Amino acid sequence: MKDRMNSRLRPRRLTSPQDLVETGLAEPGRLAELEAIAKRYAIGLTPALAELIQPGDPADPIARQFVPDPRELIRDPAERDDPIGDDAMSPVKGLVHRYPDRALIKLVAVCAVYCRFCFRRERVGPGSGSLSGAEFAAALDYVRAHPAIWEVILTGGDPLTLSPRRIAEATQAIAAIEHVKVLRWHTRMPVAAPERVTTGIARALIAEGRTTVVAVHANHARELTQAARDACRRLMAEGAMLVSQSVLLKGVNDDAETLIDLMRAFVEAGVKPYYLHHGDLAPGTAHWRTSIAKGQELMRVLRARLSGLATPAYMLDIPGGHGKAPIGPQWIRQGEDGRHVVTDPRGIEHVYADRLGSGE
Numbered sequence: 001m002k003d004r005m006n007s008r009l010r011p012r013r014l015t016s017p018q019d020l021v022e023t024g025l026a027e028p029g030r031l032a033e034l035e036a037i038a039k040r041y042a043i044g045l046t047p048a049l050a051e052l053i054q055p056g057d058p059a060d061p062i063a064r065q066f067v068p069d070p071r072e073l074i075r076d077p078a079e080r081d082d083p084i085g086d087d088a089m090s091p092v093k094g095l096v097h098r099y100p101d102r103a104l105i106k107l108v109a110v111c112a113v114y115c116r117f118c119f120r121r122e123r124v125g126p127g128s129g130s131l132s133g134a135e136f137a138a139a140l141d142y143v144r145a146h147p148a149i150w151e152v153i154l155t156g157g158d159p160l161t162l163s164p165r166r167i168a169e170a171t172q173a174i175a176a177i178e179h180v181k182v183l184r185w186h187t188r189m190p191v192a193a194p195e196r197v198t199t200g201i202a203r204a205l206i207a208e209g210r211t212t213v214v215a216v217h218a219n220h221a222r223e224l225t226q227a228a229r230d231a232c233r234r235l236m237a238e239g240a241m242l243v244s245q246s247v248l249l250k251g252v253n254d255d256a257e258t259l260i261d262l263m264r265a266f267v268e269a270g271v272k273p274y275y276l277h278h279g280d281l282a283p284g285t286a287h288w289r290t291s292i293a294k295g296q297e298l299m300r301v302l303r304a305r306l307s308g309l310a311t312p313a314y315m316l317d318i319p320g321g322h323g324k325a326p327i328g329p330q331w332i333r334q335g336e337d338g339r340h341v342v343t344d345p346r347g348i349e350h351v352y353a354d355r356l357g358s359g360e
């Protein structure tokens with residue numbers, strides 16, 4: 001059954017409720033319900049990820065991320081169309097300037113896959129368009145006029161949906177700005193369509209004298225297939241530094257063993273675990289979020305079981321555009337006698353007193 005399904009899936013990307021039903025990823029009886037969700041939020045699932053799904057298992061952690069759920073149409077009053085406040089920090093179209101030394105440019109509003117928990121779900125989708133040449137030029141003018149901008153983050157949507165030529169043009173235009181030293185590309189493409197992350201794409205991301213970072217989004221170790229790892233190697237071979245991004249998702253990765261497997265898989269693929277995001281307040285995503293207390297408890301286990309190399313920072317994007325804050329558990333507190341109390345990886349506390357040289 002699985003082989004038959006896989007051979008039908010392999011050639012094409014799934015973009016409609018009908019596609020999901022025809023390929024056995026949704027029951028035929030769900031068609032009307034899926035159509036209602038698809039009117040509001042795009043569907044997209046690539047062959048590389050569809051092949052990983054265990055048919056007939058509604059709890060499959062890959063299927064859950066991409067097959068629509070009726071709870072997406074239930075909106076919690078605290079949820080926002082723009083949960084991390086991009087609009088409030090956008091001086092020109094497509095550019096977000098939230099921190100003095102970083103600017104983010106949203107090159108495209110399309111993705112290879114559409115994650116059901118997407119924090120920009122009200123903004124991304126097939127009809128949402130890319131930055132025009134004039135809009136990109138205006139974004140570059142803004143970066144040029146702000147010498148404090150040291151790093152430019154290219155995002156969307158997924159900017160690796162662009163052709164190698166368009167990627168190279170963007171890379172070279174940004175790298176030509178003297179004060180920009182780092183270009184960071186946010187993408188799900190190495191796991192969503194690893195075959196598209198060619199050496200040509202990898203070369204297009206690189207600019208002489210600049211550092212290229214690729215932030216790879218994956219949420220479950222199964223996404224880091226051999227093909228995905230090969231795609232990461234191609235990026236590294238051309239000189240990119242790789243870091244990870246994941247979202248803490250109920251029913252996908254909200255248990256310690258799954259997160260440990262994911263973080264180790266990243267490191268094995270050459271990707272430094274960087275951020276584990278607490279779920280943003282995007283519309284219709286309450287069923288994905290855990291409590292912060294649960295996230296902190298998971299981070300305590302990760303700290304005890306993983307090396308620093310494999311441990312991400314647990315981050316909250318403060319709603320309203322106020323930026324990111326690390327919200328992991330605290331490992332040090334002030335004791336009553338003014339000395340520090342530090343917790344070791346096993347959870348045992350130790351007293352530590354500063355010992356400073358004279359004059360300090």
Ligand code: SF4
Nearest residue numbers: 111114115118157188
């Ligand atoms: S790849 Fe990123 S931007 Fe695209 S749907 Fe998933 S979370 Fe949203």
